[in-house]
Amino acid sequence: MATSQIKGLAGALFLLLGMALCANTASAQAQNTCLDCHGALDPPLQVTAEQFASDIHAQKGLTCAGCHGGDPTKADTDAMSKAAGFRGKVQRSQIPELCGHCHSDGAYMRQYNPSLRTDQLAQYKTSVHGQRLAHGDTKVAVCIDCHGVHGLRPASDARSKVNPLNVAETCSRCHSNAEYMKEYKIPTDQFADYSKSVHHEAMVIRGDLSAPTCTTCHGNHGAAPPGVGSVKNVCATCHVFQSQMFDKSSHKAAFQAAGLPGCVVCHSNHDVKHPSDVMLGTGPGSVCVRCHTPGDRCDRATTAIHADLTRLKDAIQETDGVLAVAESSGMEVSESRLGQDQARDSLTKARVTIHSFRKELVDQDIQAGLKINATDLQAGNNALRERTYRRVGLGISVLAILIVLLGLRAYLRLIEQNPKSESHVES
Amino acid sequence: MQSQDSPAAGPPRRRIVEVLLGGGLLASFASFFYPVLRYLIPPRVVDLGGDAVVAAKVGELRPNGSKIFRFGSRPGLLVMTSEGEYRALSAVCTHLSCTVQYRSDLHEIWCACHNGLYDLNGRNISGPPPRPLEAFHVHVRGDEIVVSRVREA
């Protein structure tokens, strides 16, 4: 062969080698020819390489064939070979089983992420979604509706649809759609309500990932509304003190007898607002009057509790005002400020103790708070007295200074009246 | 220069001015030196600074007991374990800043607000708290239990 021909052949070989290498590195660890065509198609058949690259399954080395079957090494439609097990689009009713094929296999999942749970499918089967699916309803949520499918991210990724910050919105895609939910005859205002709640504020605005979202109370894979009797248990996971007090109170038996769902009666389930003192007594915001008659024994008790809480709150506010004045005049009151924090803690505790529905227990906390507050008020008034003392002292020394100034002026005038005191010196 | 010797020599006006000036100077010096003299007297509370504080006296706590004490401008928690060791931690919960307490039944530190739990080293082990509690040094000095911040440069 001539030198030029050899060069040409070598060049072609290099090119082919390069392409082969590139092709290898381009498709992660596994070759995935499906994307070659499906990346260029229109939706709903479109799955681009970028989309798939963000998928956790793809990153772990799974190809399209892992769920859809077929041969990902063949080009064109040869890849969709029935012989290689190609099944095309998976039926909605078969999706949970398909995912569960791997995700319920503990030994298999251990190879990828040993700490992942493997009971999702079993849980799903107990959920409302799972049970309805078993009865042929394909409108309910299956795995891919919440988790996504071709660009699936782990729940810890903030962009994932099942990350705690995004869960409520994901659920609302169906549950707030009145048209879609028409035949189920359940409310569709939960997300709207939740968005007004203090839990939503904690999660989304304060960024507290420990705040509850839909799945916290309803479960995620085994999603179902908690039974009337178990609502309290759900709230009690975080709100332990209130729950313990409620258990020992008169209202527990009463609610049980009336078939009332515990905490939800006064606090609502989805739009849980920040509770306020007006929920007591007989005012417009009162929840007690829903059951109790105005003027009866219980009503009198709640009105008294309300009055006590207001008293403590006002006392704390008054002391805070005094401390603020003292502080802005330069007095040091940080110890009293700390005391006020404890007084506020007492107020919070008193509000928690309401759930015992016993006035004498609430009184204990109120008295403790009032005592601390009184000490701080005393300190604040002392600071104001010190402030006055300083200004009086200032006044005295300024007076002395003024006398000196006047005296100096008079003295100078005296000694300079006499012309002899100013000597004229030739410059 | 005017003579400054005998007061009777000068006119009465001069006398008034001299008295005024002298009195004013005396008064002003007094108003300057009075605070300085009071300043030089050490205050009764010999503060150890926000660096260290006497949290309790020996014998005040029983094994598996605890005490809340003031450290700087925040509360601290002093715990005596069942083995008789002292632990001191910040009592400010790292979730929403409630004051934590020692649970002698659990041998752990608990936050009543949202059921957060910490172990005796301050590590957050359960519930919403995202970070451990700040730990302090404890040492016994005579009959005083002194809690101090972990030293930095």
Add this chain to the structure above:
Amino acid sequence: MSLLAGARDWLDERFHWAELIAPLKKKTVPLHKLSPWYFLGGITLFLFMIQVCTGILLLLYYRPGANESFESVQYIMTRVQFGWLVRSIHSYAANLMILTAFAHMFSVVFLRAYRKPRELTWVSGMLLLFLAMGFGFSGYLLPWNTLAFFATKVGTEIAGQVPLIGHGIMVFLRGGEDVTGATVTRFFGFHVAVLPLLTTLLVLVHLALVQYFGMSVPPGVEARWKASPAEARQMKFFPNFFLRELMAWYIALGVLGALAAILPWDLGTKADPFASAPAGIRPEWYFMFMFQTLKEIPAKVWFLDGEVVGILVFGAAGALWLLLPFFDPLARGRGRKFIMGAAIFALSYIIAMTLYGYKPN
């Protein structure tokens, strides 16, 4: 015989007291329309003496160190009797002293008092001004609060931008790579030992020179008095001028006391090196014009870093300003006008940039 006369005789027999103080008795101050400007030097000295006294008192209770500085200042403000007064006076007088020092310096420029033979008086005075600003910078960190911490961080970082030796200077100032407790200890040493020593020496030199050469008279007045000597008027220093100075000093005391009692100096919050800088970090007002200038310079000037250019410009300006009296004889007529123009520009620039730095945005 009165006590005073007795004491005088006792001293005279041993130290020739009368001879010693004779020159002071003869000391006079020129009297003309611009004489009131002569007060500024004395007031600056008085404020320095107040700083020394209040500073020594603060030394009795202050402790330097990351875990002690803030707490000891808090202790002084809240537990020590009249601690709030001593500390607040120290802080206010510091600012007032730097203000009067600047005013004194500019009055000397505009009254052309730096001319021959007073060149070294000017140089010693400028060095004293630099020392005063050093006092301000080092003292500001000592309470170890958030504002001070970040102002020091930014300030030393800017110092670190000087070409070649900048990093070395920064490490020397900070006592390490970062601002830590070691920086407080170091600044404390500068503030209570190094700077006072240098300042005392320079003040003695400065006063000796002032005493030696007497008070300078502005050129216009000088010419007038040369033409008609009968118009020249002097005032005796003791007691006339001094008593007037005393009035000014007493007024300053009154102002300081009022400020301390009605607007005690802020304690701030304890510095946390790991927290992020709060919004609105800025240096003390006497550094503001430099700080603001550096902020306005674009990031890159030609091929140099904007900050480096700023530092070099200020360094050069400072050096030229220090050597001002030596340019004076070279400048005639137009040159003199140029110096005056430069001085007016410098003063206006400093005032404008300082005000601009405090503009809310």
